[in-house]
Amino acid sequence: MSATEGSSQEKKDVKPRDELPWVEKYRPVEMKDIVGNEEAVSRLKVIAYDGNMPNLILSGPPGTGKTTSVMCLARALLGKDVYKEAVLELNASDDRTLNVVRNKIKMFAQKKVTLPANRHKIIILDEADSMSTGAQQALRRIMEIHSNTTRFALACNDSSKIIEPIQSRCALVRYRKLTNKDILIRVMEVVQQEKIIKNSEGLEALMYTADGDLRNALNNLQATWQGFGMVDATNVFKVCDQPHPTAVKEIILKCLESKFVEAQKKLDAVVKKGYSAQDIVGTISKMVRNGMEEMSEEVQLEFIKEIGIIHVRVIEGVQSPLQLSALLAKLCRASANVIKQ
Ligand SMILES: Nc1ncnc2c1ncn2[C@@H]1O[C@H](COP(=O)(O)OP(=O)(O)OP(=O)(O)O)[C@@H](O)[C@H]1O
Ligand SMILES: [Mg+2]
Secondary structure, eight states: OOOOTTOHHHHHSOOOGGGSOHHHHTOOSSGGGOOSOHHHHHHHHHHHHHOOOOOEEEEOSTTSSHHHHHHHHHHHHHOHHHHHHHEEEEOTTSOOSHHHIIIIIHHHHHOOOOOOTTOOEEEEETTGGGSOHHHHHHHHHHHHHTTTTEEEEEEESOGGGSOHHHHHHSEEEEOOOOOHHHHHHHHHHHHHHHTOOBOHHHHHHHHHHHTTOHHHHHHHHHHHHHHHSSBOHHHHHHHHTOOOHHHHHHHHHHHHTTOHHHHHHHHHHHHHTTOOHHHHHHHHHHHHHHOOTTSOHHHHHHHHHHHHHHHHHHHHTOOOHHHHHHHHHHHHHHHHHHHHO
16 A cells, blocks of 8 residues: 655644554555545546646545545646645635635746646645635636646535536536445555454444445544454444444334334333434434345335434434434334335
8 A cells, every 4th residue: 555655744744654543644645546436536547647637626525535536636747746846735724715815826826836748736725615705706717817827626525615607617526425345445455554453343334334434434443443452343333432233223123013112112222322313313314225125115215204304303403202202103104004005
C-alpha cells in the first residue's frame, strides 16, 4: 500500500505516520489505490492521462473518496513537487467568505508558477456545498477569467447546493456509497499492515455499521482494535454503540409472524440497554432495506412504508416508547394483511 506523504494533514502539522489516524495514514496517494466507484475513477484516470482537466464537481455521500480522488488527480497531473506550488486547497474549516474568494483565490489564480507543458494550476474547493451563494456567485466570473491557467475541482455531498451557473461550467462526477466488497478490500489491506487480530463476524459488523462509508469503517476498525485488541462483532458494536443486529432481527422476525407481544418483549430488552428510539428505528430500517431471507418483497415494501412514517416522527422529536410499540403493531398488521391476500 502506498504512503501518504502528500496528504494535507501531514503538510499542516508534521506528525510521524504512526501517530496519524488510520484514515489519513491510509489515504490513497495514487488513483490505483482508490476502491469502488469504478466509472467515476476511470473518468478521472482518463483526465490524468489526457492532461486537459475540465472544471470538476465531485458529488456523493461522505467517506467514499471524493477528496482523495481530487488530490490523487492533482498529483497525477502535476507531480509531487509541483503539487505544493500549483495546488490551492480550501475546505470548510478555512474561511471562505466572499472576500476570501475575491482575494485568496484570485491571487492564487494570478500567481505565476512554472508548470509542466499543457498543465494548469488547480484550486480544490472541498465541501463546496457549504459555501455561501454570494461566494459562489463571485466564483463564476473568476472561473471564466482565469480559465486558461487555472482549473477548479469542487467536492461536495449535495450537488444541488452548488448554484446552476457553476454547475454548467463543470463536469459532474457522481460518487455512490461503496459496496461492502469494496470496503472489505481496503479494510483487509489495513488489517494486514497493522497485523490486526479479527474474525469474519467482526469484519461483517464493520461493513454493516459503515453502511457504504469507508472512513467510518476505518475509524471503527482503529477504535475497536486499539480499545479491545480483537475485532469481533461484539466489540465492533460496543464501539459503534448501535443495537446488535441479531437482537433487532429477532424483533423483526416476530413481527413477520404477527406476534406482537413477543416482539414487544424483545424490544423492551433492547430499550433497557439504553438505546434511543432513533437508534432502534434506524437499525430496523437499515435491516429491512437490506432485505432478509425470511421476508418477501411485498412485505418488505409494506414494512419500509410503515418504518418511514415512524422514522420521521422520531427524528422530529417524538421519541416516546409508544412510537416504537406502534411501529411493531403496524408491522405485525402489515405482515398479517399480506399473508391474508
Ligand atoms: N474509495 C476509497 N478508496 C480508498 N480509501 C478511501 C476511499 N474512500 C474513502 N477512503 C478513506 O477514507 C478517508 C476519507 O475519504 P475522503 O476524504 O476522500 O472522503 P470524502 O468522499 O471526501 O468524504 P466527505 O464527503 O465527508 O468529505 C480517506 O482518507 C481514505 O483513508
Ligand atoms: Mg471530502
